[in-house]
Amino acid sequence: MTGIVDVAARAGVSVATVSRALRGLPGVSPATRAAVQAVAAELGYVASPSAAGLPTGRTGAVGVVSPVARGWYFSAIAEGAQEAFSAVGYDVLRYGLADVETQRRRVVDTHLLRKRVDALVVLSLPLTPDEVRALLAMQRPVIAIGPVMPGIQTVRIDDVEVGRSATRHLVELGHRRIGFVGGDPHDHLGFPVAPDRKQGYQEVLGEVGVEPDPKLTVGGKFLAESGVEAYAEFKRRGPLPTAVFAVSDEIAMGLIHAARSDGVRVPEDMSVVGVDDHDLSWLFGLTTVAQPVRKQGRIAALALLDRLRGGDTGNEVTTVPTQLKVRATTAPPGAPSSTRQSAPGTDGAGHGPPPGLPDDDEDQVSIP
Template identity: 40%
Template sequence: MSEGKVRIEDVAREAGVSTATVSRTIHGLPGVGAETREQVLEITRELGYIPSHSAMSLASGSTHSIGLVLPDVSRWFFANAVEAAEQILRTNGYDALIYSLPDYREGGRRRFDPRVLDSKVDAVAVISLFFDNREVRLLRSLGVPAAFLSVDQPGFTHVGIDDEDAMSKACEHLIGLGHRVIGHLSGMTNDKCPNAPTQRRRNGWRKTLLAHGLECGLDLDSPADIMTAKNGFVAANALLDRRPDVTAIVASSDEMAMGAIQALRDRSIEPGRQVSVVGIDGHDLDEAFGLTSVEQPVRREAARIIQLLLQQLAGDERVRRELFDTNLVRRASSARLEDR
């Protein structure tokens, strides 16, 4: 046999069978005798033959790919979610097809277009994006299982955290430290959707402060289009300009909280000792920033959404809603009011 890539024809010739028999053997299809099957598999191993992805897809009717639809992969949450999802997919013989719908462009994010994924994926995981009714219809038109990570989209399997509870933990921590004027850095991307994390976290801030008789007016809520460190810096400065009396800030994401820490430092205000800051996520840089955070297990959440999709592909059609626990980790950015 000549040097180079081993082809299915090479396996068939060595085994003395047709290429169709080789294909049926590799894909576990009926119609091949046990002795012939073992002979073909042995020669396949000896020659190092690896069937092409496209050939396997044609034979099985499966693409062995799952679509990951998300705003982008540059931010910490999304990067960790994609990496964890890909690991589970590879373990189960699947590839990831990433379809980004940027939410930072002027005029809003790009609309979901099912043609990008049509006939290319066996299932779809939507990561931290809210779909309107039109987009939901387009998603369902693909005819494959779909599930949502972070956003609790009605009618679909959902994996995430209790966002209201996570924000409540942050607020209760600060209130327990004696803080009474607590500003909030929030996101606006999905605020029209009551099931989006940004709105649920805002609700948690309001409910917790109201339960303690504390003010939570619009002048204490400083929104940003996207929950990034840069936007957190801008939102924190706007909040401090309006309400210089704040003694603590809660942010809807750790990245926004990091921006707030920088804004405080630029004003010669020491985070923690003068104004406390708490975020949500469990970012890898929290320790470096000394940031108190309500941590969520992003990688476990992403792995679970893929596991549930694989179960749906295996015939389990139940719509699930699974929430992971969060845990507040205290660091230097939060301190007692009297310690200021």
């Protein structure tokens, strides 16, 4: 089997030069790079991340650690990051944590990560002070997307303001009996998003003199199934809220599906607001607090690439703005269909055309 030594011998250069040439690293003239690439193609040699890193001390890979591997939000963030990393030849290795402490220790293993990645993206995972110190001791660039942790550069949205924005919209429509769905009671990782959004929800209710009713709060994971279960729980507790703030679009979609299947009209009988602007939210005409998910992944990736090139961005925190998008699932309490609110650029039902690209791709982040 052809190896890097064979390519170096045929091209008449060192193994380190072959590695730099094939990984797109500096220090190789254009002529030499072209010659090495031609020999590699002739011999059928493809550099693996681990082998290519031996002469240079780099693996050519970046790790992305998240609480779970599946889910639209995590996939979209990783997609945005991978777009930037792939453009300059980096591979992306994804690690999902199970809800057990032993798995967490295995994945946040600095000895393992040091061998496999040149940098690390920590996605929506609050680390302990000991974990932060261990990761920083790796001497690898680390960036977080989500919770702010001392010593780590972060890209985030203001989740308290997200909760305020969604609830304020419902309050301004005249709703006071407003339900809240989100917050997994079995979460062992300290996922901070739902509690922060709930804080914003409670603050706005307090501003209009409404005491939050525990009967109107239902826990749930960031899944459509949780929305279905939440509707059943609201119905069991009764009477139904006139509006619901769900901490994700996926929960909101499940809630809307369950309500409509039960003969409850949305928004005439119950308004619903979600968060994210999920790729399929337009199908439901869903009012949502939109966040640029893929863009956050790109911003984090570009910051890490800058640090890998020797740049120093310190421990800065970048807060990305969110935007309330009013579509067809919210209206004043008991409003007839004619009073439904539509977002600009949508039809009368609040539905827009199938998007060519997600909205957060409208404001592209350039990749050097």
